[in-house]
Amino acid sequence: MSTFSPPSPLLTVSAPPHAHCGRTTRGLMAETLFALAPAAIMAVLVFGLPALRVMALSCAVAVICETLCARAMAGTPAVDDLNALVIGLLFAFLLPASAPWWLVAAGSATSVVLGKMVFGGLGGSPLCAPLVGWAVCKLSWKGAMDYDLSMLSSSLTSPLAQLKHLGPQAVAGISLQDLLLGQQLGGLGAVQVAALLAGGAYLLIRGRLRPHIPLAFLAGTFLTALIYFYLDPAACAPPLFHLLAGGAVLGAFFLAPDCSSSPVGHVPMIVFGLLAGCLVVVIRVYGVYPDGVPFAILLAELLTPLVDRIRPRPLGVG
Amino acid sequence: MPRAEFLLTTGGGGPLREADVPAEVRVPLACHRPLVSAGDAVLAGQKLAEACEPGVGDAHSPLAGVVAEAGECVIAVRGEGQGQIKAADLSGLSGQDLAEALRGLGLDTAGLVKAEILVVNAAPPDIGACAPERLLSLFPETVALGLEAVKSVVAPKRTVLVMAHGLGAALKGCEMFTVPPYHPNGVDGLAARAALGRKAEGAVVVSAAALFHAGRIMETGLPLTEIYFSLGNGLVKAAVGSPLADILPLAGLSAGENDRLILGGLLRGQAARSLDQGLPKGTLALCLVPHGAYPPVADALCLNCGECVLRCPARIMPNMISRCAEFRLFERARQYHLEACVECGLCGYFCPSRRPILQYIQLAKFELAALDRLAAEKAAQEEAS
Ligand code: SF4
Ligand code: SF4
Numbered sequence: 001m002s003t004f005s006p007p008s009p010l011l012t013v014s015a016p017p018h019a020h021c022g023r024t025t026r027g028l029m030a031e032t033l034f035a036l037a038p039a040a041i042m043a044v045l046v047f048g049l050p051a052l053r054v055m056a057l058s059c060a061v062a063v064i065c066e067t068l069c070a071r072a073m074a075g076t077p078a079v080d081d082l083n084a085l086v087i088g089l090l091f092a093f094l095l096p097a098s099a100p101w102w103l104v105a106a107g108s109a110t111s112v113v114l115g116k117m118v119f120g121g122l123g124g125s126p127l128c129a130p131l132v133g134w135a136v137c138k139l140s141w142k143g144a145m146d147y148d149l150s151m152l153s154s155s156l157t158s159p160l161a162q163l164k165h166l167g168p169q170a171v172a173g174i175s176l177q178d179l180l181l182g183q184q185l186g187g188l189g190a191v192q193v194a195a196l197l198a199g200g201a202y203l204l205i206r207g208r209l210r211p212h213i214p215l216a217f218l219a220g221t222f223l224t225a226l227i228y229f230y231l232d233p234a235a236c237a238p239p240l241f242h243l244l245a246g247g248a249v250l251g252a253f254f255l256a257p258d259c260s261s262s263p264v265g266h267v268p269m270i271v272f273g274l275l276a277g278c279l280v281v282v283i284r285v286y287g288v289y290p291d292g293v294p295f296a297i298l299l300a301e302l303l304t305p306l307v308d309r310i311r312p313r314p315l316g317v318g
Numbered sequence: 319m320p321r322a323e324f325l326l327t328t329g330g331g332g333p334l335r336e337a338d339v340p341a342e343v344r345v346p347l348a349c350h351r352p353l354v355s356a357g358d359a360v361l362a363g364q365k366l367a368e369a370c371e372p373g374v375g376d377a378h379s380p381l382a383g384v385v386a387e388a389g390e391c392v393i394a395v396r397g398e399g400q401g402q403i404k405a406a407d408l409s410g411l412s413g414q415d416l417a418e419a420l421r422g423l424g425l426d427t428a429g430l431v432k433a434e435i436l437v438v439n440a441a442p443p444d445i446g447a448c449a450p451e452r453l454l455s456l457f458p459e460t461v462a463l464g465l466e467a468v469k470s471v472v473a474p475k476r477t478v479l480v481m482a483h484g485l486g487a488a489l490k491g492c493e494m495f496t497v498p499p500y501h502p503n504g505v506d507g508l509a510a511r512a513a514l515g516r517k518a519e520g521a522v523v524v525s526a527a528a529l530f531h532a533g534r535i536m537e538t539g540l541p542l543t544e545i546y547f548s549l550g551n552g553l554v555k556a557a558v559g560s561p562l563a564d565i566l567p568l569a570g571l572s573a574g575e576n577d578r579l580i581l582g583g584l585l586r587g588q589a590a591r592s593l594d595q596g597l598p599k600g601t602l603a604l605c606l607v608p609h610g611a612y613p614p615v616a617d618a619l620c621l622n623c624g625e626c627v628l629r630c631p632a633r634i635m636p637n638m639i640s641r642c643a644e645f646r647l648f649e650r651a652r653q654y655h656l657e658a659c660v661e662c663g664l665c666g667y668f669c670p671s672r673r674p675i676l677q678y679i680q681l682a683k684f685e686l687a688a689l690d691r692l693a694a695e696k697a698a699q700e701e702a703s
Binding site for chain 1: 323445507508511518519573574575576577578579580582584585586587588589590591592593605607609611612613614615618619620621622623624627628631632633634635637655658660663664666667668670671672674676677
């Protein structure tokens with residue numbers, strides 16, 4: 001046999017297509033982090049260093065958990081796609097700024113392990129990862145997760161809890177501007193409404209986020225609240241209050257559109273958004289929890305496989 | 319809004335260049351049985367190998383010389399001496415006889431069956447593959463000859479010509495239809511659909527480039543050993559089996575270390591293995607993709623971002639289909655209407671995790687075809703026993 005000498009130059013062999021739009025998973029996550037940055041900064045301005053502590057700890061735990069899981073699953077750790085950071089930060093956004101370290105660590109670890117890695121990693125989970133961690137913490141440690149109880153030293157109040165316990169008169173005096181600027185108790189990032197809106201707008205303009213789910217979500221919340229308000233203005237809060245209080249905006253732009261757990265078609269996305277948005281108000285009105293956003297999204301996500309069956313007729317079929 | 323990258327250029331203005339006949343050709347074989355062995359002397363145009371599957375053209379030598387290598391995948395011929403085979407007489411043949419004669423002279427005739435409607439697709443089927451439209455505008459008589467031959471096989475009641483720029487000369491007896499010059503409008507299935515709507519089911523679609531090559535055979539009576547394709551902004555005529563390294567310089571291109579050389583267009587073509595590889599028949603274009611121009615394909619998980627689903631012109635779910643294929647659940651892929659895929663490559667272009675979606679789809683189609691064949695054989699056996 002003659003010795004093999006590779007022809008020069010060596011070509012790269014690859015599968016088609018041989019061109020690409022240039023947008024990668026890592027880029028998507030990086031831009032999401034960038035879009036979350038204003039809210040993170042606002043959280044530190046409003047709640048001080050404790051908020052920074054919670055966010056940093058949550059992100060660190062998320063990254064460590066993902067690396068360990070990937071090792072255990074004998075896969076290649078993909079932490080460099082930045083998804084763990086996004087999960088960690090979003091989970092932190094749902095916590096009160098006073099959350100103790102063990103709560104942050106446990107929740108962040110649950111988010112990554114139960115919300116993502118047990119399903120095989122990115123894209124496999126039927127539920128939005130940070131919400132899984134949130135739900136586990138909320139059900140396990142009620143007191144520590146309660147925004148009013150855990151933030152007794154703060155002069156701010158949680159408008160949704162007031163609405164729940166004291167009725168709409170109690171919140172009538174809250175100005176929408178205060179709500180926009182984060183002058184309310186709630187998840188430390190979730191209440192930075194103006195900053196989150198800016199981040200969401202950035203993702204929409206960059207084309208990193210399709211408008212269907214966020215807009216349908218906000219429309220669903222608004223319309224349902226409007227119906228309740230119209231039926232009984234004395235017993236219900238006005239629709240704009242529902243949009244700006246609590247985590248509705250965070251849910252609309254960052255939690256509900258979570259890739260792996262939201263539907264993919266045009267119509268399914270709109271149906272999903274409307275459904276989740278509508279559930280937010282229904283839970284707020286009838287539920288035992290003041291804020292319905294996380295549970296509304298989790299519930300709607302359970303319906304994703306069903307909603308995703310709304311498909312146009314494939315080319316040349318039927 | 320279509321993206322600028324997807325603009326199908328006319329390749330207009332670029333010259334038609336002729337590659338020199340190389341000293342040695344390496345004629346690639348697909349599913350052929352060699353008829354010559356190493357050391358044999360062959361004439362130009364002599365049959366080198368016979369196709370084992372119906373509808374696949376036989377392989378012929380572009381030059382007179384000596385067979386240097388006769389393997390399963392390639393027959394190499396070193397140019398020596400002179401001599402050419404006699405031209406075949408195709409006059410008087412028609413219908414299936416003509417199709418069989420053309421196949422014997424190297425033309426792929428797989429899709430040519432009797433049909434009500436014949437669609438001639440001159441629109442570029444891929445980015446950078448404008449050869450069909452240019453051939454039609456440069457050599458309308460040759461294309462018309464090819465069309466006549468194909469019409470005699472297909473016997474259509476109606477013939478439609480689809481173009482992207484309206485540059486080509488009108489073909490006699492064809493209705494004209496123009497699609498917007500953006501990929502994937504020129505992909506056969508989509509072009510036919512744009513022109514005919516649901517009547518496109520069952521229509522036979524042929525590329526204007528295939529008609530041109532059929533026309534060349536009709537003109538000369540000689541086997542198909544030279545092909546015309548797009549390179550850069552022009553057209554190139556080169557012998558089948560010419561080393562790719564010889565062709566690139568014609569357009570002032572040269573491949574560097576780790577570049578990609580694509581046989582076909584950017585979104586649908588196959589990457590060449592090496593620069594010594596011979597030019598395959600049926601190549602519509604050659605594209606050079608510099609190393610690092612795009613993020614590399616990765617064996618990554620689907621994030622379910624939905625980009626592929628929203629971009630797919632066949633309105634199927636490439637995310638689910640590629641997952642099914644990834645885990646070898648081919649029957650499940652069928653439930654997602656895998657067969658509707660027109661292989662345009664858009665899904666992979668937009669996939670942020672750089673999954674080889676189109677390859678997964680092709681794999682699933684291939685495996686399903688094999689499964690179906692097995693099932694049919696089994697059924698036939700049971701019937702016989
Ligand atoms: S599945 Fe991909 S290659 Fe097939 S038609 Fe859809 S986008 Fe094109
Ligand atoms: S574009 Fe890629 S990552 Fe996104 S859903 Fe399709 S296959 Fe999955």
